[in-house]
Amino acid sequence: MRMELLRGGYAEQTLRLDPRIKMLMVVTVSVILTAGGYGGLMTYIRPALAVLPLLLLLLSKRWAASLLYILCFGLAYFGEYFLLSRTYGVVNFILLASFSLFTRFMPGLMMGYFLVSTTTVSEFMAAMRRMHVTEKIAIPLSVMFRFFPTVREEYSAIGDAMRMRGVVLAGGKPLKMLEYRFVPMMICSLKIGEELSTAALTRGLGAPVKRTNICSIGFRAQDIVLLLLCLASLGVYIQWLFVH
Amino acid sequence: MQKSDKRLNAKDLINIGLFTAIYFVIMFAVACLGYIPIFMPALAALCPLVGGIPFMLLLTKVRKFGAMLIMIVILGIFYLVLGTSPWTLPLGIVTGLIAELIVRAGNYQSAKRAVIAYGVWCIAIFGNFVPTFFMRDAYYERMVSGGYGLEYADAYMSYLPDWIAPILIVACFVFGCLGALLGRAALKKHFIRAGIV
Numbered sequence: 062m063r064m065e066l067l068r069g070g071y072a073e074q075t076l077r078l079d080p081r082i083k084m085l086m087v088v089t090v091s092v093i094l095t096a097g098g099y100g101g102l103m104t105y106i107r108p109a110l111a112v113l114p115l116l117l118l119l120l121s122k123r124w125a126a127s128l129l130y131i132l133c134f135g136l137a138y139f140g141e142y143f144l145l146s147r148t149y150g151v152v153n154f155i156l157l158a159s160f161s162l163f164t165r166f167m168p169g170l171m172m173g174y175f176l177v178s179t180t181t182v183s184e185f186m187a188a189m190r191r192m193h194v195t196e197k198i199a200i201p202l203s204v205m206f207r208f209f210p211t212v213r214e215e216y217s218a219i220g221d222a223m224r225m226r227g228v229v230l231a232g233g234k235p236l237k238m239l240e241y242r243f244v245p246m247m248i249c250s251l252k253i254g255e256e257l258s259t260a261a262l263t264r265g266l267g268a269p270v271k272r273t274n275i276c277s278i279g280f281r282a283q284d285i286v287l288l289l290l291c292l293a294s295l296g297v298y299i300q301w302l303f304v305h
Numbered sequence: 306m307q308k309s310d311k312r313l314n315a316k317d318l319i320n321i322g323l324f325t326a327i328y329f330v331i332m333f334a335v336a337c338l339g340y341i342p343i344f345m346p347a348l349a350a351l352c353p354l355v356g357g358i359p360f361m362l363l364l365t366k367v368r369k370f371g372a373m374l375i376m377i378v379i380l381g382i383f384y385l386v387l388g389t390s391p392w393t394l395p396l397g398i399v400t401g402l403i404a405e406l407i408v409r410a411g412n413y414q415s416a417k418r419a420v421i422a423y424g425v426w427c428i429a430i431f432g433n434f435v436p437t438f439f440m441r442d443a444y445y446e447r448m449v450s451g452g453y454g455l456e457y458a459d460a461y462m463s464y465l466p467d468w469i470a471p472i473l474i475v476a477c478f479v480f481g482c483l484g485a486l487l488g489r490a491a492l493k494k495h496f497i498r499a500g501i502v
Contacts, residue, residue, distance in 0.1 A: 095387055157340075159340075197318060197371065201322030239487075251320075258316035
């Protein structure tokens, strides 16, 4: 991941999309699927938006992620459909909680994964500059997008190290568990932060001059299509909000 | 201290990004518990408590105006995008600014002020409950029509009656302070001894 952070130019992608469109798609898919409901046109828009990340992932040949998405979302969707009406009480709540966690958040998260895995930091910064976002927000955001996969990696590495030393669930003491898991995590991230800032410094980040960027970003035909799709879905969502 | 040292540089911004990422991952993991209705009020205590360690570490790393504010603004944007509540962002800007002013008054050196500031900062978490209390009917209807079902929506509402709202705000603050103390204890025990801070 650290190599990825330093990589300039373009990411491997078969379908070239403008980073701004990808961000808009993340917002659209996430907001409509988490906060929206059913009824009227929304009944058709929600499944369509849930399929959108899958299509994009398949188009950019992210096979593993696509399969994971199909499995998790499919299972949760069918669970929601068939099991929820047949259970009651606590079981119902727990099932509802776990299923809706998947059907609501997963499309947005997958869209986010598509954004992160097909956009380099350079492209991201170029898009941010075009949208006139201040560096004080743009730099932390670009670091965050690249850092999320690392959090998971480091966390599981710490888990392995703990298990090797025979510390499983910290002996059931929740406070100790916090300490054993968090403290190594913090130290890792401080180190990564130091390496990153040195690397960024050599690339002129934080220099008192305007940085240049070789990434040419701009709207193409496919961007316009997706833009219209997002705007139409958001329009339906806003109309739905007024009805309810 | 020179004037240029007082402004956030690239290194500070990178650190803010890293710790905001950690904070967000922790929040998301804890908040998933909230899907079971009875845990929902407990989030106001759990989130600030667990987030204390990364927050205090960031605060000792970046002793400049803006770190807390940028963090809550980014978190607010994330909550907005995730569709949980759009109110964390405006509330966060207010509490974030107050928190900044509290630490600045102590010239970024006072530990007591940092603890209070994190408590104030945490009140922004209440933003996630705003639709429940102030737009109860609309929120209820949206939950029902949103596919959660009557039974779930009823249970959710019964665990969050109106009188609990002030308690949640106080809980955010108190557990924020406790979380900050926990963070300080962790700092003392591990980071200062290891020479990292």
